[in-house]
Amino acid sequence: MALNGKIAVVTGAAQGIGRAITELLLQNGAKVALLDANKTNGESLKEVLDKLFGEQTTLFLHCNVESEEQIKAAFQKTLGTFGRIDILCNNAGILNEEEWEKTISINLAAVVRTTYMALEHMNKMTGGQGGVIVNTASMAGLGPLKCCPVYTATKHGVVGFTRAMAAASTAAGYGIRFNAICPGLVKTEMLSSLSNKLGQFSHLAEETNTIIADKKMLNVTEVADCLLELVTDETKNGEALQVRCNGKKYMTFPVFT
Numbered sequence: 691m692a693l694n695g696k697i698a699v700v701t702g703a704a705q706g707i708g709r710a711i712t713e714l715l716l717q718n719g720a721k722v723a724l725l726d727a728n729k730t731n732g733e734s735l736k737e738v739l740d741k742l743f744g745e746q747t748t749l750f751l752h753c754n755v756e757s758e759e760q761i762k763a764a765f766q767k768t769l770g771t772f773g774r775i776d777i778l779c780n781n782a783g784i785l786n787e788e789e790w791e792k793t794i795s796i797n798l799a800a801v802v803r804t805t806y807m808a809l810e811h812m813n814k815m816t817g818g819q820g821g822v823i824v825n826t827a828s829m830a831g832l833g834p835l836k837c838c839p840v841y842t843a844t845k846h847g848v849v850g851f852t853r854a855m856a857a858a859s860t861a862a863g864y865g866i867r868f869n870a871i872c873p874g875l876v877k878t879e880m881l882s883s884l885s886n887k888l889g890q891f892s893h894l895a896e897e898t899n900t901i902i903a904d905k906k907m908l909n910v911t912e913v914a915d916c917l918l919e920l921v922t923d924e925t926k927n928g929e930a931l932q933v934r935c936n937g938k939k940y941m942t943f944p945v946f947t
């Protein structure tokens with residue numbers, strides 16, 4: 691799938707992994723609507739991208755993915771400006787065991803909400819042109835992190851939702867591929883502000899920070915490179931791609947009929 695002329699929507703695009711995804715999609719010829727709840731970071735990133743890629747290639751849309759109304763408005767603005775949506779990257783996420791309901795709301799419920807809204811425009815069965823949806827899960831979507839059970843649950847949920855949607859899409863002919871990316875530790879603000887986000891598991895903060903300090907971490911660009919493969923390789927559907935410092939691996943799961 692070549693990206694020239696393709697239109698992408700990226701949530702949580704203003705910094706970290708979302709920013710790297712946005713920059714790589716732009717480098718490969720796509721136009722990108724950047725959705726983020728952080729207006730200051732989003733607007734200043736838009737200024738940087740305008741200089742690098744031209745004003746017409748991006749839109750920054752201030753949007754909290756917890757709000758159905760704000761996502762709807764962001765999709766309408768994207769369609770009004772660029773005319774179509776081919777790629778959705780559900781990337782916005784938080785790690786906050788204290789505010790665990792908010793963690794479920796952003797990391798899982800919003801992925802479902804945004805996906806269903808995108809289907810209305812992308813689904814070939816209802817007049818759309820198909821495309822690809824890639825969800826940012828985590829290695830915590832494949833195995834447990836004892837310091838953050840709710841974060842772990844949301845990321846397992848994202849992997850399950852992605853794989854089930856891929857199967858539903860194939861069965862019904864949506865023409866949309868669904869994949870999840872499952873990175874290990876990535877150098878971003880999410881990990882640097884971890885200590886005060888563990889709630890009742892804060893007794894594990896010191897141990898967790900020691901592990902983080904000892905481990906080699908991924909750069910955001912390494913994650914974006916793997917995500918680009920899931921976007922462009924049309925053979926990939928229903929995949930969970932684990933990305934670690936020692937390499938990437940397509941995960942296998944039990945099969946049942």
Ligand SMILES: NC(=O)C1=CN([C@@H]2O[C@H](COP(=O)(O)OP(=O)(O)OC[C@H]3O[C@@H](n4cnc5c(N)ncnc54)[C@H](O)[C@@H]3O)[C@@H](O)[C@H]2O)C=CC1
Nearest residue numbers: 702705706707726727728754755782783828875876878880
């Ligand atoms: N940093 C890491 O080690 C890993 C991160 N991930 C996942 O990658 C994704 C991106 O995380 P990072 O770049 O590390 O974090 P980050 O904190 O650097 O960036 C997250 C972005 O999402 C935005 N955001 C948060 N809540 C939002 C909301 N309600 N509506 C719209 N935007 C919102 C933030 O404003 C921010 O720009 C998350 O889903 C995270 O769970 C997955 C594996 C490892």
Ligand SMILES: CCCCC/C=C\C=C\C(=O)C/C=C\C/C=C\CCCC(=O)O
Nearest residue numbers: 828829830873874875898901905934935
């Ligand atoms: C191992 C405990 C580290 C705890 C880090 C806290 C939050 C991490 C959030 C993520 O989304 C990352 C998920 C899993 C990382 C787990 C292990 C990575 C170890 C590195 C490796 O072996 O590749």
